[in-house]
Amino acid sequence: MDEAKVGAFPARARADFMHEVANTPRGRGVLLCIQCGRCTNSCPVARTTDEYNPRKLVETVILGLRKEVLLGNLPRYCLSCFTCLDRCPQGGDIGEVMFAIRNLAAKEGNVPEGIIVQAKNLFETGRVVTPTRMALIQRERYGLSKDISIGIDEAQKILKKTSFVELISKKV
């Protein structure tokens, strides 16, 4: 993001990117940001690694550096602890914005391997995590069915209708 220097507005900056994020569900917070930096100094991830800086990520969005944001990996550093959401003086819900950016990134085919595995699991079994043997015993104890394939058809119908399948079959 070196090109984002004052006076040297990079040619690939897209002025509408901020609004693209804002108009994605959960992304409205970017419009409120005044770049005060409170999210960054409150963020437990930013305190452990210099790579991640939520304020700077929002700055990159505001500057319109669409490619850097959507093809990068930074929004996934967010732990969703929502400390920033609690503290942002503008009510900017920056932890929420991270979801919007991740979703836009997924549309561009930028989905990490681990997520693809989980997503495939979801499509095939109706679950992100397959229940363990212990869990099945517990289910039985509570009088729940041991047959965990119930509802897969419906789940798949929803996942197809919402173009989830398309999304996970795309790759960077």
Next chain:
Amino acid sequence: MEHKSVLIIGGGIAGIQASLDLANRGFQVYLVEKSPSIGGRMAQLDKTFPTMDCSMCILAPKMIECGHHPNVKLLTYSEVKEVKGSVGNFKVKVLKKPRFVDESKCTGCGICSEKCPIKVPNEFDMNLGMRKTIYMPFLQAVPRVATIDKDNCLLFQKGVCEICQKFCQAGAVDFDQQPEEITLNVGAIIVATGFDMFNPEQIPPFGYKRYKDVITAMELERLLCASGPTGGQLVRPSDGKMPKSIAFIQCVGSRDRREWINNAYCSSICCKYAVKDAVLIKEHDSHAMITIFYIDMRAFGRGFQEFVNRAKAEYGINFTRSNPGEITEDPETKRLTIWFEDNVTRTVKSLTFDLVVLCTALVPRKDSAELAKTLGIETDNYRFFKSPDLISRPVDTTVPGIFACGYCLGPKTGDIPDSVTQASAAAARIAEVLAEVTKQ
């Protein structure tokens, strides 16, 4: 004759200036002040920007002039209870609370306070110092008359004591004093009730009240002031030692749109008073390490940007553009850690300080909505009084004949020079409006 009398509500610098302007033009002025003395916030300040003059040295002569002016009737320890009528003819009921001291007899000698056995925190010193139950809030109080705070008085609470009465040579202490209702007939009214400080307990991660060495800027003013609770010594509340490293955090409760705070506005003076206070600390102790954490440095107005530049270059004060989210305290040393974003490397770091000053927002007086209702005037969505036309009638309220000046009009105003300008403007508007009413 009533067209020549006016009511001023609030005896801060704005109310005092408006009173003097009108009194000097021959108006009969009734100045109603809620607390025992006029003076307002300016009386609590140490030095004032932009000139760095001693605040009290500028204010005290004006207070005394108000107290002695043949055309000013001071009604301190009083509140406006009812307002009826319209421009040219307002009927006002004022409640004069009992001070339990006869104003006409008290000489202000102070022997009563000296002898009174009960000490309570002094509001004027932001509760950092103590006062007696029979007291004058500060040395230069006008009127120079003692007041008994009934809630803490042994006689009122336990039925025994009367020590002050025994020692008062003037026979001024009067435990039987009753509330007095005064009816006034005035042609016009000025509201000048000023502001309250935002309570930073509303932002728990800053630890105000939990950590002793996290204080507000108003508390710092009292600690720096020569007539303050420490005689002008800057000390850490936790151990009474001089702090070597001090942080200022800007915009505490200002520009904060979170639902439970709801102050989207910039208070407009905190950047200026923070830089002033930082320079004052440096003048106390040139080795002090000072960092101001800010979002935007709003040093507008004549000479202020230059002042900020000097604070950096000459006084070596650090300015860091980062808005801290929390303060943590070392339970043993009581030192305070702040995390921030380094402006050069853009990485997150932490620094540890002896004292942290929260530059809290200026908010409307607690009772501003109630007073607005009594007067029939409107407030804005923050509860500051509203002008019907911000551009061409900035000191008018929504009721003809009622004007406002000073910080009670909200943050568009700000500092003392602005408050004085507005006070003179409001006084001039009254002269104009009442001349018109008289003509008709």
